[in-house]
Amino acid sequence: MNAAYARLKDHNARLAALGEAAAVLHWDASAMMPRGGGAARGEQLAALAGTIHDLATAPWIADALAEAEAGGDWDAANLALMRRAHLRATALPTELVEASARANSACEKVWRDAKATSDFARVRPYLEEVLRLQRETAAALAAATGLSPYDALMEGYQRGVTAAEVEPVFAAYEAFLREALPRAEEIQAKRGPALPLAGPFPAAKQRELCRDLSLRIGLEADHSRLDESLHPFCGGTPTDVRITTFYSEDDLAKALMGVLHETGHALYERGLPAAWSRQPVGEAAGMAAHESQSLIVEMQASRSDAFLSFLGPKLRALFGGSEAAYATANLAKLWRHVERGFIRVDADELTYPAHVILRFRLERALIGGDLAIGDLPGAWAEGLKALLGIVPPDDARGCLQDIHWHDGAFGYFPSYTLGAMAAAQLMKAARAAEPGLDAALARGDMAPLLGWLRANVHAHGSRLGFQDLLRAATGKPLDPRDFQDHLTARYLDAA
Amino acid sequence: MNAAYARLKDHNARLAALGEAAAVLHWDASAMMPRGGGAARGEQLAALAGTIHDLATAPWIADALAEAEAGGDWDAANLALMRRAHLRATALPTELVEASARANSACEKVWRDAKATSDFARVRPYLEEVLRLQRETAAALAAATGLSPYDALMEGYQRGVTAAEVEPVFAAYEAFLREALPRAEEIQAKRGPALPLAGPFPAAKQRELCRDLSLRIGLEADHSRLDESLHPFCGGTPTDVRITTFYSEDDLAKALMGVLHETGHALYERGLPAAWSRQPVGEAAGMAAHESQSLIVEMQASRSDAFLSFLGPKLRALFGGSEAAYATANLAKLWRHVERGFIRVDADELTYPAHVILRFRLERALIGGDLAIGDLPGAWAEGLKALLGIVPPDDARGCLQDIHWHDGAFGYFPSYTLGAMAAAQLMKAARAAEPGLDAALARGDMAPLLGWLRANVHAHGSRLGFQDLLRAATGKPLDPRDFQDHLTARYLDAA
Numbered sequence: 001m002n003a004a005y006a007r008l009k010d011h012n013a014r015l016a017a018l019g020e021a022a023a024v025l026h027w028d029a030s031a032m033m034p035r036g037g038g039a040a041r042g043e044q045l046a047a048l049a050g051t052i053h054d055l056a057t058a059p060w061i062a063d064a065l066a067e068a069e070a071g072g073d074w075d076a077a078n079l080a081l082m083r084r085a086h087l088r089a090t091a092l093p094t095e096l097v098e099a100s101a102r103a104n105s106a107c108e109k110v111w112r113d114a115k116a117t118s119d120f121a122r123v124r125p126y127l128e129e130v131l132r133l134q135r136e137t138a139a140a141l142a143a144a145t146g147l148s149p150y151d152a153l154m155e156g157y158q159r160g161v162t163a164a165e166v167e168p169v170f171a172a173y174e175a176f177l178r179e180a181l182p183r184a185e186e187i188q189a190k191r192g193p194a195l196p197l198a199g200p201f202p203a204a205k206q207r208e209l210c211r212d213l214s215l216r217i218g219l220e221a222d223h224s225r226l227d228e229s230l231h232p233f234c235g236g237t238p239t240d241v242r243i244t245t246f247y248s249e250d251d252l253a254k255a256l257m258g259v260l261h262e263t264g265h266a267l268y269e270r271g272l273p274a275a276w277s278r279q280p281v282g283e284a285a286g287m288a289a290h291e292s293q294s295l296i297v298e299m300q301a302s303r304s305d306a307f308l309s310f311l312g313p314k315l316r317a318l319f320g321g322s323e324a325a326y327a328t329a330n331l332a333k334l335w336r337h338v339e340r341g342f343i344r345v346d347a348d349e350l351t352y353p354a355h356v357i358l359r360f361r362l363e364r365a366l367i368g369g370d371l372a373i374g375d376l377p378g379a380w381a382e383g384l385k386a387l388l389g390i391v392p393p394d395d396a397r398g399c400l401q402d403i404h405w406h407d408g409a410f411g412y413f414p415s416y417t418l419g420a421m422a423a424a425q426l427m428k429a430a431r432a433a434e435p436g437l438d439a440a441l442a443r444g445d446m447a448p449l450l451g452w453l454r455a456n457v458h459a460h461g462s463r464l465g466f467q468d469l470l471r472a473a474t475g476k477p478l479d480p481r482d483f484q485d486h487l488t489a490r491y492l493d494a495a
Numbered sequence: 496m497n498a499a500y501a502r503l504k505d506h507n508a509r510l511a512a513l514g515e516a517a518a519v520l521h522w523d524a525s526a527m528m529p530r531g532g533g534a535a536r537g538e539q540l541a542a543l544a545g546t547i548h549d550l551a552t553a554p555w556i557a558d559a560l561a562e563a564e565a566g567g568d569w570d571a572a573n574l575a576l577m578r579r580a581h582l583r584a585t586a587l588p589t590e591l592v593e594a595s596a597r598a599n600s601a602c603e604k605v606w607r608d609a610k611a612t613s614d615f616a617r618v619r620p621y622l623e624e625v626l627r628l629q630r631e632t633a634a635a636l637a638a639a640t641g642l643s644p645y646d647a648l649m650e651g652y653q654r655g656v657t658a659a660e661v662e663p664v665f666a667a668y669e670a671f672l673r674e675a676l677p678r679a680e681e682i683q684a685k686r687g688p689a690l691p692l693a694g695p696f697p698a699a700k701q702r703e704l705c706r707d708l709s710l711r712i713g714l715e716a717d718h719s720r721l722d723e724s725l726h727p728f729c730g731g732t733p734t735d736v737r738i739t740t741f742y743s744e745d746d747l748a749k750a751l752m753g754v755l756h757e758t759g760h761a762l763y764e765r766g767l768p769a770a771w772s773r774q775p776v777g778e779a780a781g782m783a784a785h786e787s788q789s790l791i792v793e794m795q796a797s798r799s800d801a802f803l804s805f806l807g808p809k810l811r812a813l814f815g816g817s818e819a820a821y822a823t824a825n826l827a828k829l830w831r832h833v834e835r836g837f838i839r840v841d842a843d844e845l846t847y848p849a850h851v852i853l854r855f856r857l858e859r860a861l862i863g864g865d866l867a868i869g870d871l872p873g874a875w876a877e878g879l880k881a882l883l884g885i886v887p888p889d890d891a892r893g894c895l896q897d898i899h900w901h902d903g904a905f906g907y908f909p910s911y912t913l914g915a916m917a918a919a920q921l922m923k924a925a926r927a928a929e930p931g932l933d934a935a936l937a938r939g940d941m942a943p944l945l946g947w948l949r950a951n952v953h954a955h956g957s958r959l960g961f962q963d964l965l966r967a968a969t970g971k972p973l974d975p976r977d978f979q980d981h982l983t984a985r986y987l988d989a990a
Contacts, residue, residue: 014545017535017539021516024523028519032720034717037732040512040515040733041735043515046512047508047516050509220531224529225527240532
């Protein structure tokens, strides 16, 4: 490693520390800040973002990157990531970045009202402006990177996988779903409805339960918090991860499964290589990789029969209710219930990919110039009909439901389903490597799973792109059959 | 106002927003952060401090400051403050600023444990490093400003006061105290002991009471928080002020008076001129001015007979107990009790200045190189003996009790007593201007006092230095006789 590379490493450490500061302020804005602090918080975050951007694109950096030399896998990967980030940052004129930030902010604000009143016409001109600037952004990134415009946007969320690779995987899933969904519904109908869990579930008790579970499955009290916010998320920094949730006293599963999901994200952050902290190669490998870690904890592990058999008696002791209601088979009926719905965030794991496939196709067409914003509601309705056989009754339950596009995020959606598929593939490999994994889950013990994930996923940081990470961990690139096998076993094989 | 000045104003707005980010992170570190986040928080604060310093000392600024022209009192004062800040900032190399931030953060963390176990040896090497860097800082600032090293540090907390001005004021107080303290003790002994308030006082009830009082006397719920931390403080930003306290279930006064004190600080921040927000002239006038605002609320207003007569029945309704215990005269005995004690933050207003005088003398000697950290415990014991006639039984109750030095704050302590003196002077002027002030206090209403403070102190921001602010508000510079008159009336005249 030469002097230029050493200087770049120091510089990155400072930029990352400023990024961590912004992450804590974002968490605070959602979990702690009084309403009246909002305008000032906007100034603080804008100042941080502007400062980070200025520092990341300072004139000396191009020369240093050209001169830099780094030996060894990790340093070489680190330098390559620095170069890539610089290429992307300098590809965009400042005016475009600023215009996008303004347009996104304006659109997001109008969207909140438009969604509440299901008034697409209201947000349409704002969304058109957001899209226009995103297409300009995509074109500039494409010119710099040699990727297609849509891939260039997607790379900002998940490196190492292209739309051309995603498309056949999603097409195969669509074909699978066409047969699997009616069959799963049929099996479900034959089994009859679940016994409801008798609420209310006091928020204070839920909070204690969620925190206990979060710690039990591997999070350390000294390095984490659990708080409340309207929209649950995992924020903070790798040594200080901060989960938020929202307690509904009528619905136990919402916070419970939500916190287990966010704990998966948090454990990934905790497991990142500390020796590379605040360097690009020490970060998580991307949004799909991140989602694989939340879903392997929530969907693969926590909703398994084994873990439910541990959870049932614990919940019953805490909240009271009948033994039958908290029996594993009943919890499975409740928390592995399949249903064709309009809302992505409420969807079960079988139909969830259909929501993502719809958005993936629409946003590719929008970025490609093959679909106009004015035609979005119609295209949405058609697409959902083709995938799930249902048509949203209004735009609030259609193309207005997600914040993403209205905040300028195009190319993010595939990460959800790539993560779900990766989670199944990783779980299969972990089970093969750790024969006691399911027996441990039945004791509420995720140590075997977590140990394997730490060694085979977390410890890599972002040294490997999405496909290479899967290759290293499971011996093959993304293989959607593992996800289909998981769904078949869980929803289609059972008597 | 010319282009250079306009550019400097924009630049200051960004720097101030980054400073606000740091303020929120400091609050978070004390009130929210899990222990394991400490090291990363140190990096984040160091990166912010370093970045702010770099931006504040960018080469173009010297030229812009030379070119800048600003008309009108406020802009002229703003520009003068920018020039002074630049002079101070350019006096310090970036490496020194960053090393200090890191050393302070490390020392503060160790101090928490050292204090808990009264283990001065544990923190000693960290404190030595903090002092070494502070002496370097003081020398660099002294060279740039022409002040003495200690004055140069003190100016960072309160502009326009020198140690040479403070010294005779403190010496006079020492002389006053030598006679006043035995006399106050004698009067107190004659009156007999107070009836104790019957605890325990549940923390949850105290929290609600403290929040209610804080809002009642003028803080807005949408612009403030009340949380817990080991060392109570008022942090955050002017539109989002964050008070912390520490609840003792045996001692009602601790959190109650603490929160009233911090509310005084918070009201000052809330009352600063919004039109000058994120500009030097829009900030508070300094730490002594700040302390005058906390002490006028806590010591002058809240411990007055009038306010105690409002508070007593309210507290009795909340916690139960005898009418006699909550009578004004008894609360006055309890909460205006004079006692020679070891702990500054527990001291009454008569002996408090002695604690400050001790620290003022010791820190001047430390910065001057006339006292080594290793000799601090002994010098502390001697000094306290000379001032109050008592010797601390251990270092936890001696030189480990305060966070200040362990967090790199030298030159801060005089502000407490300058503030106490200013509070008495301002209260006298407010009473003269608002004849209904005491009658309002008896109804728990601080609006007349707050209205006067907003107009005569808060609204000035830092347009005026400490002495000029007092001149504008009271018609004269700091006059310690008002404080002695207040103490005489409260502790020495009463039958």
